[in-house]
Amino acid sequence: MEHIHLTDVQYSWQPGQLTIDIPELVIERHSRVFIKGPSGCGKTTLLGLLGGIMLPNQGSINLLGTDVAKLSSIQRDHFRSEHIGFIFQMFNLLPYLSVVDNIILPCRFSKQRKQKALAEYASLPKAAMSLLAQLGLNQTDLHQRKVTELSIGQQQRVAAARALIGHPELIIADEPTSALDTDAREGFLKLLFDVCEKAGATLLFVSHDGTLEHLFSNTLDMRLINKASQVTTSEVA
Numbered sequence: 001m002e003h004i005h006l007t008d009v010q011y012s013w014q015p016g017q018l019t020i021d022i023p024e025l026v027i028e029r030h031s032r033v034f035i036k037g038p039s040g041c042g043k044t045t046l047l048g049l050l051g052g053i054m055l056p057n058q059g060s061i062n063l064l065g066t067d068v069a070k071l072s073s074i075q076r077d078h079f080r081s082e083h084i085g086f087i088f089q090m091f092n093l094l095p096y097l098s099v100v101d102n103i104i105l106p107c108r109f110s111k112q113r114k115q116k117a118l119a120e121y122a123s124l125p126k127a128a129m130s131l132l133a134q135l136g137l138n139q140t141d142l143h144q145r146k147v148t149e150l151s152i153g154q155q156q157r158v159a160a161a162r163a164l165i166g167h168p169e170l171i172i173a174d175e176p177t178s179a180l181d182t183d184a185r186e187g188f189l190k191l192l193f194d195v196c197e198k199a200g201a202t203l204l205f206v207s208h209d210g211t212l213e214h215l216f217s218n219t220l221d222m223r224l225i226n227k228a229s230q231v232t233t234s235e236v237a
């Protein structure tokens with residue numbers, strides 16, 4: 001089933017210079033998509049458009065049947081917190097909150113995600129701890145610690161659990177494994193896939209690490225879909 005449909009989407013950071021020029025892009029529900037392309041080809045910009053963080057100059061960005069490009073800024077914030085979980089390269093965890101409080105944060109902004117988490121678990125902390133265990137972090141003594149006291153690999157699992165709590169339909173991950181060594185990357189990805197599959201989420205994953213590509217069901221090469229990167233990227237023949 002179709003999950004994401006972009007039509008004639010253009011975006012420029014600077015007037016007269018297109019960063020994104022995508023005539024059409026369709027992503028099916030439940031797919032695990034590896035987004036690749038050379039530095040500067042617009043991967044992060046595309047994720048920002050999909051997440052409703054920026055608005056395109058033109059075109060429609062249909063997510064789950066809603067054109068996010070037509071929503072007001074407040075409506076986009078609401079749509080994002082209800083339907084999208086983000087995992088960033090630097091994790092963006094809140095340093096003054098505990099592990100568990102970081103994970104349940106999206107449920108403070110999204111009624112739907114809170115309800116979904118509570119339909120499955122007796123409390124939000126229980127939902128958070130179960131997700132952490134599924135992602136391979138079983139040390140219960142860590143749960144009330146501040147995230148700054150965790151290793152990078154542990155912080156990454158906290159960031160993934162925060163993105164996944166309350167089953168958002170779309171998980172957007174921008175270089176979330178770049179701080180890990182190769183073995184840890186694959187191990188983490190397999191756990192992430194398992195949780196996404198159980199939750200029925202679609203995963204969009206940006207990485208420079210081509211060794212991970214074979215683990216995904218689909219590859220999206222920006223040089224093939226983004227006319228702007230075909231013009232500006234020197235690596236294109």
Ligand SMILES: Nc1ncnc2c1ncn2[C@@H]1O[C@H](COP(=O)(O)OP(=O)(O)OP(=O)(O)O)[C@@H](O)[C@H]1O
Nearest residue numbers: 013014019037038039040041042043044045046208
């Ligand atoms: N906040 C911004 N303001 C102005 N220009 C920007 C901004 N963010 C990105 N750009 C420009 O948009 C283009 C695409 O950047 P983007 O970060 O989307 O590429 P990318 O493919 O994710 O690169 P990388 O792989 O290096 O992270 C680049 O030319 C970049 O300079």
